Amino acid sequence: MENLREALEKLKLASTDSTTDSMETSLDCLLTALAQNNTEASRKMQGMGVLPLLPTLLSPQSSCTPKVANIIAEMAKNEFMRNPCVEAGLIPPLVQLLNSSDQEVLLQTGRALGNICYDSRK
Template sequence: MDNLTDALEKLKLASTDSATDGVESCLDCLLKALANNNTEASVKIQEMGILLLLPTLLSPQSSCTPKVANIIAEVAKNEFMRSPCVAAGLIPPLIQLLHSANQEVLLQTGRALGNICYDSRK
């Protein structure tokens, strides 16, 4: 989990610099952590305020966008993370991505929106 904490700290810094290479490697680490222990990694992502950074990383022109949408989809598999995803403002940028021509962006965006909305009456 120390690697995850380091990656989350680096992601905070890299996202302010718009350094795509730094962001990509951090996103890869997040995806790996979510694959290993989704619940624990999701809690850590929420605790460190990473959800609030994700809307700015969901740019249609960014090469990071499919990974960011994948991270959101994985985090939103946890019922307790769905409301924080909505509160972080992830829905509007995800909806904008539905206009993308990139199949991977569409796939991950659909997964993210589906997982966030799963079992929700709102």
């Protein structure tokens, strides 16, 4: 999980200077952490303030977009993460991605929206 903290810091930096290689590596690390221990990794990501960074990373032109949507989908598997995802403003950029012609973007976007909305009356 220490790698997770490092990856989150790198992601914060990469999101400001748009270095795709650095961002890809950080996103891969986040996905690995989520695969190993989804609940703990999600709590850590939320605690470090990653959610507000994610809407800006959901650009239709970015090669990182499928990974970002996958991270959101994985985090939203946890009930405690669904409202924070909504509050972070993730729904509008995800809905915009439904216009994409990229199958991977559509798959991950659908998963993310489905997991955020799961069991919600709102």
